[in-house]
Amino acid sequence: MDKKKFVGVIGGSQCSKKEAQLAEEVGRQLARRGAILVCGGLGGIMKAVCKGASSAGGTTIGIIPGNDRQAANPYVQIPIVTGLGEARNVIVVKSVQAVIAVGGSYGTLSEISYALKNSIPVIGLNTWSLARNGRQDKSIIAAQSPAEAVAKALDSVTAPKSKE
Amino acid sequence: MDKKKFVGVIGGSQCSKKEAQLAEEVGRQLARRGAILVCGGLGGIMKAVCKGASSAGGTTIGIIPGNDRQAANPYVQIPIVTGLGEARNVIVVKSVQAVIAVGGSYGTLSEISYALKNSIPVIGLNTWSLARNGRQDKSIIAAQSPAEAVAKALDSVTAPKSKE
Amino acid sequence: MDKKKFVGVIGGSQCSKKEAQLAEEVGRQLARRGAILVCGGLGGIMKAVCKGASSAGGTTIGIIPGNDRQAANPYVQIPIVTGLGEARNVIVVKSVQAVIAVGGSYGTLSEISYALKNSIPVIGLNTWSLARNGRQDKSIIAAQSPAEAVAKALDSVTAPKSKE
Amino acid sequence: MDKKKFVGVIGGSQCSKKEAQLAEEVGRQLARRGAILVCGGLGGIMKAVCKGASSAGGTTIGIIPGNDRQAANPYVQIPIVTGLGEARNVIVVKSVQAVIAVGGSYGTLSEISYALKNSIPVIGLNTWSLARNGRQDKSIIAAQSPAEAVAKALDSVTAPKSKE
Numbered sequence: 001m002d003k004k005k006f007v008g009v010i011g012g013s014q015c016s017k018k019e020a021q022l023a024e025e026v027g028r029q030l031a032r033r034g035a036i037l038v039c040g041g042l043g044g045i046m047k048a049v050c051k052g053a054s055s056a057g058g059t060t061i062g063i064i065p066g067n068d069r070q071a072a073n074p075y076v077q078i079p080i081v082t083g084l085g086e087a088r089n090v091i092v093v094k095s096v097q098a099v100i101a102v103g104g105s106y107g108t109l110s111e112i113s114y115a116l117k118n119s120i121p122v123i124g125l126n127t128w129s130l131a132r133n134g135r136q137d138k139s140i141i142a143a144q145s146p147a148e149a150v151a152k153a154l155d156s157v158t159a160p161k162s163k164e
Numbered sequence: 165m166d167k168k169k170f171v172g173v174i175g176g177s178q179c180s181k182k183e184a185q186l187a188e189e190v191g192r193q194l195a196r197r198g199a200i201l202v203c204g205g206l207g208g209i210m211k212a213v214c215k216g217a218s219s220a221g222g223t224t225i226g227i228i229p230g231n232d233r234q235a236a237n238p239y240v241q242i243p244i245v246t247g248l249g250e251a252r253n254v255i256v257v258k259s260v261q262a263v264i265a266v267g268g269s270y271g272t273l274s275e276i277s278y279a280l281k282n283s284i285p286v287i288g289l290n291t292w293s294l295a296r297n298g299r300q301d302k303s304i305i306a307a308q309s310p311a312e313a314v315a316k317a318l319d320s321v322t323a324p325k326s327k328e
Numbered sequence: 329m330d331k332k333k334f335v336g337v338i339g340g341s342q343c344s345k346k347e348a349q350l351a352e353e354v355g356r357q358l359a360r361r362g363a364i365l366v367c368g369g370l371g372g373i374m375k376a377v378c379k380g381a382s383s384a385g386g387t388t389i390g391i392i393p394g395n396d397r398q399a400a401n402p403y404v405q406i407p408i409v410t411g412l413g414e415a416r417n418v419i420v421v422k423s424v425q426a427v428i429a430v431g432g433s434y435g436t437l438s439e440i441s442y443a444l445k446n447s448i449p450v451i452g453l454n455t456w457s458l459a460r461n462g463r464q465d466k467s468i469i470a471a472q473s474p475a476e477a478v479a480k481a482l483d484s485v486t487a488p489k490s491k492e
Numbered sequence: 493m494d495k496k497k498f499v500g501v502i503g504g505s506q507c508s509k510k511e512a513q514l515a516e517e518v519g520r521q522l523a524r525r526g527a528i529l530v531c532g533g534l535g536g537i538m539k540a541v542c543k544g545a546s547s548a549g550g551t552t553i554g555i556i557p558g559n560d561r562q563a564a565n566p567y568v569q570i571p572i573v574t575g576l577g578e579a580r581n582v583i584v585v586k587s588v589q590a591v592i593a594v595g596g597s598y599g600t601l602s603e604i605s606y607a608l609k610n611s612i613p614v615i616g617l618n619t620w621s622l623a624r625n626g627r628q629d630k631s632i633i634a635a636q637s638p639a640e641a642v643a644k645a646l647d648s649v650t651a652p653k654s655k656e
Contacts, residue, residue: 036242061242067258067282067413078200078225080244081258085395085411086606087579091255094231094245103625110605114578117598118231131621133595231577247577249559250442251415267461270445277438278414293459297431334561364570389570395586395610406528406553408572409586419583422559422573446559 005035005157007150008096010111011045011104011127019045019103022125024052025146026100031058033154038063038096040088041072041079045102050075063092090114098153101127101140112140121156123149169199169321171314172260174275175209175268175291183209183267186289188216189310190264195222197318202227202260204252205236205243209266214239227256254278262317265291265304276304285320287313333363333485335478336424338439339373339432339455347373347431350453352380353474354428359386361482366391366424368416369400369407373430378403391420418442426481429455429468440468449484451477497527497649499642500588502603503537503596503619511537511595514617516544517638518592523550525646530555530588532580533564533571537594542567555584582606590645593619593632604632613648615641 007030011023027049030037037053039046041062050060054075062076065088072079082088093114098121101112115122116139123141130137143149171194175187191213194201201217203210205226214224218239226240229252236243246252257278262285265276279286280303287305294301307313335358339351355377358365365381367374369390378388382403390404393416400407410416421442426449429440443450444467451469458465471477499522503515519541522529529545531538533554542552546567554568557580564571574580585591585606590613593604607614608631615633622629635641
């Protein structure tokens with residue numbers, strides 16, 4: 001079936017200019033390296049990463065929470081319309097083989113949680129860090145740049161973690 | 165955004181040889197006419213229509229009910245993994261601008277229902293017919309051949325029905 | 329666990345006065361016979377059946393499509409808030425052991441379809457009738473009165489159908 | 493409509509003996525104070541809290557991820573069967589007015605995230621702590637005992653936060 005790698009990029013529908021630049025560069029790098037981008041399809045980080053991927057000839061998929069395909073940002077080539085609201089977050093995560101989180105608020109944190117629960121690698125750029133019952137949880141793999149985030153994401157697909 | 169037309173093809177995961185031939189031809193015609201195919205991603209009608217579309221160079225999207233992307237049939241190029249079970253039927257319908265039903269059982273009927281509720285045109289090939297409180301419901305547009313079904317589906321997108 | 333029987337009542341959010349009277353009587357009968365009512369929680373048939381059940385001291389559960397518990401009709405005692413839109417229909421059906429359909433449009437038809445797919449008995453009062461590929465489908469059990477519908481629904485739980 | 497307060501209790505399907513004791517006491521206290529319990533309906537924390545609530549005469553609702561009502565723990569009085577897998581987490585959260593987290597792993601973290609996103613207060617007992625982009629996030633309200641957790645949860649309902 002699919003030989004292409006599917007990578008999710010998650011982050012807020014509102015973001016700083018710097019975060020948008022990071023996301024756009026993540027999109028470009030993913031496209032150049034032949035990965036298919038899956039995201040939530042709306043604005044902010046989602047729009048920036050789709051813009052970057054499109055500009056480099058990549059394929060962009062947006063999993064839309066509402067009922068209207070027109071709600072997708074203009075760089076989404078394949079809108080998947082769910083009508084499920086925030087429950088669509090689980091689909092963004094399950095449809096990919098690695099996730100890159102750029103910044104993000106509580107919606108992004110729900111996606112990080114679902115990914116970790118499903119043993120899908122999460123690479124983080126300026127995003128959440130976690131501690132459970134007072135002990136740090138190191139599951140989110142830190143990256144310092146878009147290029148490093150994409151490299152780590154694609155490497156993690158090549159060497160899949162065993163399911164918990 | 166998307167200038168391409170998105171068409172859903174629905175039908176049983178088990179089907180007769182004749183139904184599979186109909187679905188494969190529907191897939192070929194959709195691809196030749198430049199439409200993107202969305203289906204439930206599994207076997208039977210779904211596999212046949214993906215095979216047809218792939219053979220003619222089309223794009224195939226499969227909205228998978230389970231958690232495993234490997235469950236997609238081998239002709240699905242873009243698997244969307246939902247983990248939602250039968251609730252994924254609503255996504256197949258909402259993601260498209262017209263639906264073609266080939267045969268089908270109760271799962272297909274749920275998709276026809278969702279499409280009609282959302283004013284998405286439904287073209288039927290050897291599928292369900294409906295009566296409400298003793299009066300026939302003519303909302304399913306009958307077609308006699310794959311070519312006619314595809315033509316009617318694509319025509320219905322060009323001239324969108326007003327929302328109920 | 330639960331010794332009580334859970335029965336779903338489905339129908340349109342808009343309905344005729346006569347249909348509302350039927351639904352209210354269905355609710356009363358369910359409550360008198362000790363069944364717990366599950367419905368979609370909104371207006372029309374859903375409000376009428378909850379009113380009837382509440383008036384007879386029954387328990388009413390409403391599976392709400394939106395995000396606001398205040399959207400439940402005033403006779404819902406237990407609102408379950410899904411935010412899933414129409415995909416919540418599948419929960420109404422899966423949470424019960426028998427379904428009574430009163431009138432209804434395409435949303436109701438989606439619920440009938442899900443119930444039949446899951447081998448959950450469907451009792452119909454003035455509702456849809458089905459034919460597949462030209463042959464009548466007799467899976468919906470017709471009832472002529474609320475009392476008959478409730479009796480048939482509760483009897484069907486006592487003698488469960490084997491799974492398809 | 494509902495004058496009763498609905499409180500969610502979340503935590504792992506596997507937990508330590510101490511965590512189970514905490515959860516059972518949370519359930520008892522919720523029931524004594526008249527709140528209705530909503531949880532994920534399975535084992536571990538979910539079973540313990542339902543046991544506690546039932547023992548004190550409370551009402552227990554379990555939002556089940558699978559398709560089988562028999563999967564609910566024996567202290568669930570009202571099983572809601574979703575078939576949605578992990579996407580059911582969003583329903584547990586949206587159906588309540590406050591959430592108490594006891595321990596928990598990534599599934600619990602997804603529920604905490606959804607609650608915070610929806611401005612639903614989260615009280616934590618030995619659970620996750622969060623930092624975003626290097627700065628601590630104090631949104632989870634810490635409690636040192638079941639009684640304190642229940643008191644803070646019920647107080648937070650009386651004085652609802654404004655929606656973001």
